Amino acid sequence: MSQRHLVEDLLDGDHRALARVITNIEDRRPGYRDLVAELHQHTGEADVIGVTGSPGSGKSTLVDKLAATYRDRGLTVGVIAIDPSSPFTGGAVLGDRIRMASNIGDMDVFFRSMSARGTLGGISTATADAVKALDAFGKDRILVETVGAGQNEIDIVKTADTVTVLVPPGSGDDVQMLKAGILEIGDVFVVNKADLPGSDRTVQELREMLHHGGGDVPDTVGHHGASDAVEAFDSTGDERAGDEDWDPVIVETVANEGEGVDELVEVFADHADHLDSTGGRAANARTRYAAEIRRLLREDVNDLVAAELARQGGLDSFVGRVLDRETNPYAVADELVDPIAECVERRREN
Amino acid sequence: MSVEQEQRTLRCLVAKVGLDGHDRGAHVISRALRDAGFEVIYSGLHRAPEEIVQATVQEDVDVLGISILSGAHDTLIPQILEGLQEYGALEDTLVVLGGIIPDEDRAPLKSEGVAEIFGPGASMNEMIEFIRENAPER
Secondary structure (H helix, E strand, O other): OOHHHHHHHHHOOOHHHHHHHHHHHHHOOOOHHHHHHHHHOOOOOOEEEEEEEOOOOOHHHHHHHHHHHHHHOOOOEEEEEEEEOOOOOOOEEEOHHHHOOOOOOOOOEEEEEEEEOOOOOHHHHHHHHHHHHHHHHOOOEEEEEEEOOOHHHHHHHOOOOEEEEEEOOOOHHHHHHHHOOOHHHOOEEEEOOOOOOOHHHHHHHHHHHHHHHHHHOOHHHOOOHHHHHOHHHOOOOOOOHHHOOOOOEEEEOEHHHOEOHHHHHHHHHHHHHHHHHHOHHHHHHHHHHHHHHHHHHHHHHHHHHHHHHHHOOHHHHHHHHHHOOOOOHHHHHHHHHHHHHHHHHHHHHO | OOOHHHOOOOEEEEEEEOOOOOOHHHHHHHHHHHHOOOEEEEOOOOEOHHHHHHHHHHHOOOEEEEEEOOOOHHHHHHHHHHHHHHOOOOOOOEEEEEEOOOHHHHHHHHHHOOOEEEOOOOOHHHHHHHHHHHOOOO
16 A cells, blocks of 8 residues: 555655554554564664653653753654553543643654553554654654553663653652662663752662662563563573663753753763663664564464464353363363464474 | 444544633543543643644644634634644544634634534534544544
């Protein structure tokens, strides 16, 4: 169809084409895979910065100011802001755009709101692909913003070269939350709203936790979840190999006043230099692509089995037989997978 | 609701334009659309026409709903429509208006590209139904 033109137009700098490509990616329309496949060779130029933190910590405001700062320096910016969606209706109110007040009418800041459309892992794929679209379009800096509240979000920020975690001051509870997993993914910690009382203490606590955490955090923390189930898809090493010798930096900002934002941009630049000089960027890219391939394999194999399942009368009929003690879950799994395995084997022999 | 689950998620921008601080209606509508399964992007108050154009183009929304109660629709709405035209976004975006639009102003706005105008008393269901039926094919 017109997908060929879509890629050409996007590479030519047509905003509408970029927007439509991202829509196709989000909706997983027929042919979106070809689109992303074609874009891939044009990617790899942008610096991707992930911004996460609890609701109300000031992510959107900070992202707005970061975008404005990069624009002042003559760089183009892409933003992807992810908000949760209702598990019941699938509906969502995406409000991150409200804070984008510093870039009025500036088309060189391309801001896109996305909702986590319910499918587990789906949003990580969609985000990674949308980042590719922005990268291929020629954006110099891409900011990915998401509420930090679970594994899904952590997967999302892993698409970034530099991961930023926002911590509002006086939030003992939030710092507790950080322990639960986000602490070890941050390259930069931002204590935003640093004009509020308690910010010094938050900085101090954070510093202590980071220094404590450094040695104690087991290497395996990064990989868990579905990938463990499938040994063949297992990761090849440390999830974020490039960050081994990077000491996380704590920056204080007052995002709505723009205070500390220049300093933060410098820290991002330092981290980018660090990644380049240590080979961390390439290492991160390797683990990222490995994760992406694993994810796609899981999805595709899943689809394959789902189709086979539907052809054989759907899951319910099998469940009925298991309930009646005619068969058991293991036998059902074998029954479904064996024909596929046979096909693969036959291919291998030929 | 469950019947609609399978259809693609419609994206809608609810926008407030110009010097108009009345956003209760826009909030209520955002909420209703959300509950109907739409993805709603809310612009926030006091947006300039060019901001709304920027948001519509970048977000690639199916529907642009503009709420305006200030009486400046004759000036502001055409600016938005022209902007959308400029980026090639007018033909496949459904533009609807809500708020206080006098009867005599409706025909000209509709001829310029506004699909429907919902005034006081319009029901949510009517509006949601209209959007579902008229959302552009893509």
